[in-house]
Amino acid sequence: MKMKTHKIAAIPADGIGPEVIDAGTQVLGALSDHLGTLSFDITRFAWGSDHYKAHGVMMPEDGLDQLKSFDAIYFGAVGAPDVPDHITLWGLRLPICQGFDQYANVRPTRIIPGVNTPLKDVGVGDLDWVIVRENSEGEYSGNGGRTHKGLPEEVGTEVSIFTRVGVTRIMRFAFAMAQSRPRKLLTVVTKSNAQRFGMVMWDEIAAEVAQEFPDVTWDKMLVDAMTVRMTLDPQSLDTIVATNLHADILSDLAGALAGSLGVAPTANIDPEGRFPSMFEPIHGSAFDIAGNGIANPVATFWTAAQMLDHLGEGTASAHLMAAVDRVCAAGILTPDVGGSATTQEVTDAVIKAIRGRNSLG
Ligand code: NAI
Numbered sequence: 001m002k003m004k005t006h007k008i009a010a011i012p013a014d015g016i017g018p019e020v021i022d023a024g025t026q027v028l029g030a031l032s033d034h035l036g037t038l039s040f041d042i043t044r045f046a047w048g049s050d051h052y053k054a055h056g057v058m059m060p061e062d063g064l065d066q067l068k069s070f071d072a073i074y075f076g077a078v079g080a081p082d083v084p085d086h087i088t089l090w091g092l093r094l095p096i097c098q099g100f101d102q103y104a105n106v107r108p109t110r111i112i113p114g115v116n117t118p119l120k121d122v123g124v125g126d127l128d129w130v131i132v133r134e135n136s137e138g139e140y141s142g143n144g145g146r147t148h149k150g151l152p153e154e155v156g157t158e159v160s161i162f163t164r165v166g167v168t169r170i171m172r173f174a175f176a177m178a179q180s181r182p183r184k185l186l187t188v189v190t191k192s193n194a195q196r197f198g199m200v201m202w203d204e205i206a207a208e209v210a211q212e213f214p215d216v217t218w219d220k221m222l223v224d225a226m227t228v229r230m231t232l233d234p235q236s237l238d239t240i241v242a243t244n245l246h247a248d249i250l251s252d253l254a255g256a257l258a259g260s261l262g263v264a265p266t267a268n269i270d271p272e273g274r275f276p277s278m279f280e281p282i283h284g285s286a287f288d289i290a291g292n293g294i295a296n297p298v299a300t301f302w303t304a305a306q307m308l309d310h311l312g313e314g315t316a317s318a319h320l321m322a323a324v325d326r327v328c329a330a331g332i333l334t335p336d337v338g339g340s341a342t343t344q345e346v347t348d349a350v351i352k353a354i355r356g357r358n359s360l361g
């Protein structure tokens with residue numbers, strides 16, 4: 001079989017970021033050794049808050065140019081107690097998402113065996129969703145302003161921008177995602193009862209794009225009612241598409257319903273493949289536990305599986321997730337999900353499971 005090499009840019013950044021990316025790198029190496037059909041050429045970039053403290057910027061000015069030629073970006077987390085959050089976020093992660101037009105944010109959620117959900121009578125297999133979040137415009141376009149600051153007549157505006165191009169491309173992506181999954185079921189989240197312009201256009205474009213996907217069953221939910229459906233009837237959902245703000249909120253709810261932030265992954269995709277896409281755990285730098293060796297690496301393994309799928313390595317991706325599931329089901333878990341294992345113990349167990357040993361002990 002032919003060996004394929006993937007060029008990966010690793011940006012571990014801050015707090016537990018380097019701990020989980022190091023775990024992920026070990027697991028990718030084990031996959032490559034075991035399968036023998038793929039390998040990774042990983043370059044580490046020491047960007048983040050320490051870079052900021054030394055140089056006044058989170059990444060060099062030509063950072064995006066340095067990343068352009070990679071096949072994918074494997075990102076840890078940003079955030080330091082002594083650097084303001086808007087600097088860490090707008091200095092590294094957002095410039096990459098926006099500069100590389102990663103307009104589709106993909107957040108799978110599923111109950112991992114061995115991880116408890118707060119939902120009653122819901123177990124493995126009952127909750128298996130993919131949330132597609134519009135990642136480039138909508139409520140987070142950055143369009144707005146403030147006048148008469150501090151005076152009684154002060155005004156603040158925050159304008160949501162919806163464009164036909166932006167909505168059409170995310171709808172196509174979401175319908176195609178739904179089509180690729182066994183249930184071929186899509187729920188379009190909206191708020192077009194109260195928001196009469198952008199959200200009504202959103203609904204119209206959903207109906208137009210639906211014509212291109214006759215085999216996908218779809219329905220529409222108001223975002224408020226959606227929280228109830230996610231909580232009380234999770235089995236009725238499969239693929240979900242929502243605006244930047246709505247999906248931001250719904251995906252935190254999804255993460256909580258599935259058990260923990262430590263197991264939730266995300267992918268920032270440029271579906272046209274003009275630029276590298278970026279794969280990361282949803283959580284932040286968790287400086288409350290950084291350096292203790294107990295960060296949960298499962299979200300970072302899962303996002304590696306998303307990265308493998310994106311790179312066309314579906315078999316490797318499935319092999320990795322099967323190994324993660326086996327390890328979690330065996331109770332080898334970090335403290336955030338009720339276990340007592342360290343990051344390295346979970347990583348070693350996943351590597352063993354990748355190699356197909358029967359005993360995980
Ligand atoms: P956080 O996600 O870092 O942590 C929230 C809580 O979850 C903490 O108690 C933490 O210990 C726990 N936690 C998170 N990931 C975990 C893991 N893998 N294993 C075990 N426990 C885990 O959010 P927080 O504390 O609000 O923010 C800390 C910093 O991270 C801030 O500077 C914030 O701006 C930044 N941040 C960065 C993000 C990113 O890089 N994408 C996303 C969210 C926050």
Ligand code: MG
Pocket residue numbers: 248249252
């Ligand atoms: Mg959020």
